[in-house]
Amino acid sequence: MPKSVTRTYSRYTEEVLTLLAGLIRAARLENKMTAQDVADRAGISRGMLSRIEKADPKCEIGATFEVARIVGVSLFEAEPGRLAMHSKQVEQKLTLLPKSARKEKKVVMDDF
Amino acid sequence: MPKSVTRTYSRYTEEVLTLLAGLIRAARLENKMTAQDVADRAGISRGMLSRIEKADPKCEIGATFEVARIVGVSLFEAEPGRLAMHSKQVEQKLTLLPKSARKEKKVVMDDF
DNA sequence: CAACAATGCACTATACATGACACATATAGG
DNA sequence: CCTATATGTGTCATGTATAGTGCATTGTTG
Numbered sequence: 309m310p311k312s313v314t315r316t317y318s319r320y321t322e323e324v325l326t327l328l329a330g331l332i333r334a335a336r337l338e339n340k341m342t343a344q345d346v347a348d349r350a351g352i353s354r355g356m357l358s359r360i361e362k363a364d365p366k367c368e369i370g371a372t373f374e375v376a377r378i379v380g381v382s383l384f385e386a387e388p389g390r391l392a393m394h395s396k397q398v399e400q401k402l403t404l405l406p407k408s409a410r411k412e413k414k415v416v417m418d419d420f
Numbered sequence: 421m422p423k424s425v426t427r428t429y430s431r432y433t434e435e436v437l438t439l440l441a442g443l444i445r446a447a448r449l450e451n452k453m454t455a456q457d458v459a460d461r462a463g464i465s466r467g468m469l470s471r472i473e474k475a476d477p478k479c480e481i482g483a484t485f486e487v488a489r490i491v492g493v494s495l496f497e498a499e500p501g502r503l504a505m506h507s508k509q510v511e512q513k514l515t516l517l518p519k520s521a522r523k524e525k526k527v528v529m530d531d532f
Numbered sequence: 533c534a535a536c537a538a539t540g541c542a543c544t545a546t547a548c549a550t551g552a553c554a555c556a557t558a559t560a561g562g
Numbered sequence: 563c564c565t566a567t568a569t570g571t572g573t574c575a576t577g578t579a580t581a582g583t584g585c586a587t588t589g590t591t592g
Contacts, residue, residue: 310547310580315463321485323503324495330510337517340524343569351427353551358570366549368579369484370477373433383436385496391435398442405449408538408589412452422551422577455539465581470540478579480549520559520568 317365328376329363335379336361350374429477440488441475447491448473462486 317325336346347357352371360367360375376383384391429437448458459469464483472479472487488495496503 310545310582313547313580315480315482315486317482317486318489320489320503321482323507324485325482327496327503327507327510330507330514334510334513334517337514337519337521340521342521342523342567345523354569355552355571356550359549365482365485366480368427368478368549369481370427370429370433370437372481373436373477374427374429377430377432384439391432391439395435395439395442398439398446401446402442402449405446406590407449409449409452409454410537410590411454411457422549422575425550425577454537466539467541467582468580471579480579518560522560522567 315365321365322363325363325365328372328381329361331381332372332376332379333361335381339379341379346375346378349378427477433477434475437475437477440484440493441473443493444484444488444491445473447493451491453491458487458490461490 336343343354343357347354350357350371352375356367356371357375360372373383384394448455455466455469459466462469462483464487468479468483469487472484485495496506
């Protein structure tokens with residue numbers, strides 16, 4: 309059962325979230341899109357979009373990315389084509405990498 | 421009240437999610453980090469991390485970004501310094517942009 | 533191969549995000 | 563200015579994601 313969840317976020321994470329939120333809002337306004345319109349197209353409520361544009365860390369990542377796409381903010385600064393390519397590269401790398409990680413043997417030699 | 425929420429995601433969104441998930445998993449394994457370790461550091465459960473690495477669109481964006489930072493995946497391909505700069509730029513742009521968007525006057529002239 | 537560790541997955545109870553609605557405020561555009 | 567409308571914010575009911583757990587499976591290492 310979920311204990312009272314009160315997450316903390318690093319400054320970097322908050323900055324990224326804020327930047328993304330700002331980009332989305334700016335793009336939406338530049339395109340003269342109504343919050344209601346964008347929300348409808350993304351299949352979310354207007355309140356949800358409002359939280360996304362306010363960099364609320366608890367929003368679903370899928371909804372956020374969908375909104376970004378709708379208003380025209382490109383994630384990963386990559387065009388769709390390259391995206392699939394990168395995915396393939398990562399996939400390949402994953403097949404090479406070990407499938408599980410071992411805990412580093414904490415070799416603490418404090419007796420000498 | 422929330423109607424039965426069954427969102428649909430565009431192909432692009434799914435690709436981005438998959439790529440991000442793959443990058444995270446690859447980075448974690450390359451760094452020889454245990455799922456449990458990363459989860460602990462991010463303040464989430466191991467199951468949650470598992471879903472993040474499986475590109476589940478319903479994860480909290482904050483948790484996902486935090487994990488990305490921990491394993492060393494840089495969002496927006498930008499180093500922390502530039503990030504704040506970009507944020508400032510966006511912020512400025514936002515002050516110039518209109519604060520609300522008007523619906524486009526659908527001037528449909530089909531009577532001529 | 534043996535033994536151990538990491539991961540995947542299913543299940544449950546609960547905290548919480550979400551959608552809907554309503555109201556107040558701000559603001560665009562005439 | 564005036565007015566329609568876009569947005570911000572709060573509340574509430576409810577669906578659902580989450581943490582925790584245990585177990586099976588897979589993977590690693592000696």
